Amino acid sequence: MTELACKKCKYINADTSICKNCGSSEFTKEWFGYVIILDPEKSEIAKKLGIKVPGKFALRVD
DSSP states (O other): OOEEEETTTOBEEESOSSOTTTOOOOEESOEEEEEEESOTTTOHHHHHHTOOSOEEEEEEEO
């Protein structure tokens, strides 16, 4: 299973052609670090990163 990060929203997708978060089709294998957000409304990290949905997000996308 290849995990690809969306270049627009940094959501990490597994073997897909469309981002499950934003609908983009621009992906990269070049991403570093990740954060898992369970409850974006209560998470200070999600607020700082601008994440509004739960999921796994890359910290840096190249």
